[in-house]
Each structure stands twice: as C-alpha cells, then as structure tokens.
Amino acid sequence: MNTPAAFLPFSRPDVSEATITEVGNVLRSGWLTSGPKVQAFEAALSTYLGGRIVRTFNSGTCTMEIALRIAGIGPGDEVITTPISWVATANVIIEVGATPVFADIDPITRNLDLDKLEAAITPRTKAIIPVYLSGLPMDMDRMYAIAKKYNLRVIEDAAQALGSRWNGKPIGSFGDFVSFSFQANKNLTTSEGGCLVVNNQEEARLAEKYRLQGVTRSGIDGIDVDVLGGKYNMTDIAATLGLGQLPQIDAIAEHRRSLAQHYFDCFGRDFENLSGAQLPVADMHNSNWHLFQIILPNTVLRADFMKQMLEQHNIGTGYHYSPIHLFTLYRERGFKPGMFPVAEHIGYQTVTLPMFNTLQKESVARVVTAVKSCLYL
Numbered sequence: 001m002n003t004p005a006a007f008l009p010f011s012r013p014d015v016s017e018a019t020i021t022e023v024g025n026v027l028r029s030g031w032l033t034s035g036p037k038v039q040a041f042e043a044a045l046s047t048y049l050g051g052r053i054v055r056t057f058n059s060g061t062c063t064m065e066i067a068l069r070i071a072g073i074g075p076g077d078e079v080i081t082t083p084i085s086w087v088a089t090a091n092v093i094i095e096v097g098a099t100p101v102f103a104d105i106d107p108i109t110r111n112l113d114l115d116k117l118e119a120a121i122t123p124r125t126k127a128i129i130p131v132y133l134s135g136l137p138m139d140m141d142r143m144y145a146i147a148k149k150y151n152l153r154v155i156e157d158a159a160q161a162l163g164s165r166w167n168g169k170p171i172g173s174f175g176d177f178v179s180f181s182f183q184a185n186k187n188l189t190t191s192e193g194g195c196l197v198v199n200n201q202e203e204a205r206l207a208e209k210y211r212l213q214g215v216t217r218s219g220i221d222g223i224d225v226d227v228l229g230g231k232y233n234m235t236d237i238a239a240t241l242g243l244g245q246l247p248q249i250d251a252i253a254e255h256r257r258s259l260a261q262h263y264f265d266c267f268g269r270d271f272e273n274l275s276g277a278q279l280p281v282a283d284m285h286n287s288n289w290h291l292f293q294i295i296l297p298n299t300v301l302r303a304d305f306m307k308q309m310l311e312q313h314n315i316g317t318g319y320h321y322s323p324i325h326l327f328t329l330y331r332e333r334g335f336k337p338g339m340f341p342v343a344e345h346i347g348y349q350t351v352t353l354p355m356f357n358t359l360q361k362e363s364v365a366r367v368v369t370a371v372k373s374c375l376y377l
C-alpha cells in the first residue's frame with residue numbers, strides 16, 4: 001500500500017529557531033511596539049539597498065498609499081498600473097482619491113507592457129505603479145526613461161522583489177519610491193509588514209508622519225500634528241523577524257533560482273508543445289523567483305486543475321492574480337471584460353506552483369510529475 005505523500009503547500013514561511021529566540025527576547029524586554037529593533041531593521045535594509053533611505057510600515061499596502069500621498073497625488077490625478085497584481089496595487093490609488101488607469105500586460109513577462117503604458121499616458125497622469133510579478137523586474141531603464149519623458153513619479157510595487165536585481169543592482173537600490181512587502185508568503189516575512197524606499201530626508205520625515213497620525217514630537221513634552229496620518233508603524237516583534245532573515249536574502253534568491261532551474265529541467269524542452277501550457281521566463285539572473293507560475297492551456301479549467309492537484313496529488317497551488325479591473329468595485333468604475341485581453345487570459349489561466357525557501361528538489365520533481373499527469377499523461 002502506498003502512503004500518500006505529505007501535503008505540499010505553494011508557500012511556507014521560514015523562520016529560524018535563532019529568530020524565534022530573538023522574538024522571545026523582545027517579548028520579555030517590555031518594548032513591543034516600534035523601538036530599537038525597528039531602527040536596526042531600517043538601518044539594515046538601507047545598507048542592503050545601497051544606502052538609500054528606508055522606512056518600515058505594518059504592510060506593503062500602506063507603503064504605496066503613503067508614497068502617493070508624499071508625491072501629492074490625489075483627486076483629478078491619474079495613476080497607471082497593471083491589472084494583474086494583488087488588488088492592493090490599484091486600491092491605494094482609489095484610497096488617495098486619484099483615478100486608477102490600467103494598461104495591459106506583456107504575455108511573456110506578465111508585467112506591464114511598456115508600449116501600452118506609454119499609450120495610456122494623458123495630461124492628467126501623475127504617476128505609474130509598475131509591479132514585478134513573481135519577482136521578475138521589467139526593463140527598468142526603459143520604464144524610468146518613460147517616467148522621465150512625461151515627468152511622472154514612479155512608485156515601484158516591488159512587494160515580491162526583495163532580492164531581485166537589475167544589471168547586478170538590487171531592486172530598491174535605485175529609482176524613485178520603491179515599496180516592499182513582508183507579508184507571510186513573501187521571500188522575507190515579518191508576518192505582516194513592509195518598507196518604503198524614499199529619495200531624501202524630507203520624504204522620510206513625511207513618511208514618518210503619515211505612518212503615525214501626522215505627529216511630530218519636540219522636546220520632552222512637545223507634540224504637533226500638521227498632516228492627517230494613520231496608524232501604520234511596524235512593531236519591534238515584526239522587525240526582529242525581518243532582522244533574522246535579511247542577512248539570508250541573497251542566499252534565498254540564489255536557492256530559489258536553483259529550484260526554478262530544477263522546475264525547467266524537470267518539465268523538459270517539449271513540455272510546452274505537448275501540453276499547450278506556458279512556463280515563466282527562464283530568468284536566472286534578475287528574478288528572485290518569489291513565485292513559479294505556469295499558464296494553463298485554454299482547454300483546461302483552472303478550478304479543475306487545482307482541485308485535481310490537491311485531491312489526487314496532495315499539492316497546494318494558488319493563482320496570482322485575478323484581473324483587478326473585473327472586480328465589482330472596478331466594474332462600477334466603468335471597466336469591462338475585453339479591455340485588457342492579455343491580462344484576462346493570464347488572470348484566468350495562471351497557476352502558482354509550490355516555491356518557498358525550504359522547498360526540496362525532490363518536491364519540485366513531484367510537482368512536475370503531478371502537473372504532467374493532470375495535463376496530458
């Protein structure tokens with residue numbers, strides 16, 4: 001009799017025993033909210049990102065909302081982004097009162113198509129929010145050339161891209177605003193959290209105000225509030241989780257690249273022809289391989305495929321993401337099916353296969369065998 005193989009999730013957080021001990025020390029220290037660990041984590045992130053100024057927050061969503069506020073973007077302004085991202089990317093545009101505008105994606109990279117992005121620019125466009133889906137950067141030189149040509153601010157949604165690179169430089173070490181998420185599934189997690197890379201001390205001061213009720217303190221009892229801020233600060237508990245993982249971030253990306261390479265080796269050269277499915281771009285240089293996603297052929301219903309993977313092979317899969325413009329909130333703003341055909345195709349046919357820091361090569365082989373058996377064998 002066969003023992004069923006253990007359940008394999010598509011993502012699993014990786015927190016070392018040493019880090020768990022450190023979190024215990026924070027809990028015993030009596031200082032639970034933002035304190036010395038947050039400062040140390042911001043300093044460590046800044047060092048990793050080439051000395052740029054970094055501020056931490058309690059999510060990778062508020063980071064983008066605050067970047068939009070720092071840039072002075074609001075009612076009457078248009079912000080262009082991709083329909084294939086976590087809905088947060090577009091929600092923050094609405095949150096600050098601006099108008100979200102979508103441009104379709106490139107079918108190969110699954111990131112914003114820069115030709116379509118440029119075509120979507122109007123005199124009201126103030127900013128763009130590019131997303132590096134699965135950790136794969138876009139053509140960063142061309143994206144920033146477009147931003148410069150039309151005088152646009154850039155808020156990079158690099159939520160998935162800590163440890164990714166462009167021409168050898170870490171994503172976040174150059175550019176305009178860069179936002180990272182440390183949500184539980186990300187390559188580095190603080191359970192929930194995020195950080196924003198800003199350009200100067202003035203922006204950093206504004207970021208600090210927006211993350212804590214707009215407060216500025218002076219002297220022993222001085223306090224003033226001059227902007228409307230929220231409650232977005234990171235805790236020392238979360239920062240301690242981040243401090244434990246940050247030194248590993250390049251090794252994590254390297255390990256995931258080797259797992260991705262193993263996926264390609266196991267699928268083999270003829271997989272796409274035989275199955276009609278599409279593998280991701282085989283980038284072994286820039287991407288941190290946050291996710292490994294395949295696009296199912298149109299003849300396969302994704303829900304059936306995911307159910308079969310789970311019930312017959314005990315393998316969890318995910319989908320990242322459904323097209324944002326077709327959610328009710330966005331349809332109510334006038335978006336309709338057919339507007340972004342590439343995003344709609346990919347949004348309904350994409351499947352995320354297991355990829356996490358502690359995934360073993362044998363498990364990759366097991367996933368590939370299961371995918372093949374669900375698709376054509």
Ligand SMILES: *Cc1c(COP(=O)(O)O)cnc(C)c1O
Binds near residue numbers: 060061160181182
């Ligand atoms: C995770 C993620 C976010 C949001 O980050 P949170 O920390 O969950 O707020 C935004 N955009 C993308 C592309 C993400 O993957």
